[in-house]
Every structure is written in structure tokens, then in C-alpha cells.
Amino acid sequence: MFIKNNIIVLSKIKYSESDLIIKAYSREQGIISYILKGILKQKKGKLRASHFQLLSQLAVESNHKPNRQLQSIKDARLNYFYKSIHTNVFKASIIIFLSEMLSSVIKEEEPNEALYDFLVTSFQWFDHQDEFANFHLLFLVKLTKYLGCYPDVSNIEAPFFSMSKGVFTDEEQDVYSISDNNLTILKQLLGTNFEAINSIQLSAQQRQSFLNMFLLYFELHLGDFKKPKSLEVFKQVFS
Structure with missing residues (x-):
């Protein structure tokens, strides 16, 4: 055929x-x-x-x-035709990391046009940017929407977030509840889009901490998820 x-x-x-x-x-x-x-x-x-x-x-x-x-x-x-993501060493590192993430978490043998269009528009936007340090963080948060585990934001003002349940809570639920700086960053990312991502000011240490936390979120919600092999190299490039 x-x-x-x-x-x-x-x-x-x-x-x-x-x-x-x-x-x-x-x-x-x-x-x-x-x-x-x-x-x-x-x-x-x-x-x-x-x-x-x-x-x-x-x-x-x-x-x-x-x-x-x-x-x-x-x-x-x-x-x-990508203009920069394969030639800029920092963008290329992000691409290697995200492609490994996508290869791990996308299992669908059925079409999902919304997910495909999200990937297309996200990477084309990324290709045109000169400032992109937070791109991978927002991309991963938005990706969960298409994987069926997007955080429930109905109680987003609450002081805790249960990673195991994917909800904001008024009290600490379990060992997977967060209330530190990562909670603030998560709320910021949930409330923004790619066009406004550079308004979120983060240090390299804060990015790495949030990334570690959110990869755990993937592990908790996607049973066969494994951390990308490229993760350590990726961290070294952006340390």
C-alpha cells in the first residue's frame, strides 16, 4: 500500500x-x-x-x-528546514535530550493530530529563538497534556502539589508532595506560554532541580518511563 x-x-x-x-x-x-x-x-x-x-x-x-x-x-x-537547532551546541543538546524523552513516552500506534501539531509548532518556535534556557522545562510540562497526566490546576493556589496524584492540595499528602521553590516554578510554567517563557528568571541550579523533580513526575505517571541516557551530558552542558 x-x-x-x-x-x-x-x-x-x-x-x-x-x-x-x-x-x-x-x-x-x-x-x-x-x-x-x-x-x-x-x-x-x-x-x-x-x-x-x-x-x-x-x-x-x-x-x-x-x-x-x-x-x-x-x-x-x-x-x-531548521536553521539553528542542529548547529547550535546548546540547542542540539536540548534536541538530543527531548528526542530521547519523546521516544520513551510516546507509545501511540494511532494518530494524535493534536500531539503532532504541538511538536511541530514547538520545535519551529524553538528554532527561531536566541534565548531558550527554559524551553525544555515548559515543553515537558505542556507535553503531559497529550500524555494524559497534565496537572489539575483547579486548586492551583494551594500550598502543596502532590506529584503522585497530579493535584494541588491544601495539606501535604505523601512523600511526593512538594512545597518548595519547585512548586513556585511549576505554577509559573503552568501559567505561561512559549512567547512569555523568558519572563521566568531561573538559575542553572533551579532549572536542574525542577527538571529532576519533573522527571520523577513522569516516572510516577508513566509506568515504563526511564530517564534518558543523555540526561547527565545534558546537565553538564548547562551547568
């Missing part, structure tokens, strides 16, 4: 001397994996290895075969 898909590359691994295996999230079908045979040695043709960088946004044509784990791509073109 000949199929056209709009995809975002979540991960890629080298397979043999010249092949790549790509895991992607598509607007039309959810998670799809592709094998790109010979692409690492290919000098001519429609497919280029440079098109399949992490979080690249592509329109692909494939000969889709049901029940096959790895599909093959016949043609691909960029839907959007």
Missing part, C-alpha cells in the same frame, strides 16, 4: 555498514519505524541521511506493508 506521511524523527540507529533504522511519529499513523537501506553510502538519489536528523520534520512516501515492523521509504522531503 502506497502511503504518504508527515513525520518527526524521534530516534535513529545505525544498522550494518550502510543502513539506518528510524523511529518516527507521524501525523497520520502515530509511531512508525523505517529502515533506510544503503542510505549511509548513498551519494545520489531521493533519500539523504542528512534529512533524518533528530526531530526533523519530513513528508515521506512509503510502500506500507501491514504487520511489518520496519517500513521502507521511497521518497522524502523536508517539511521545515
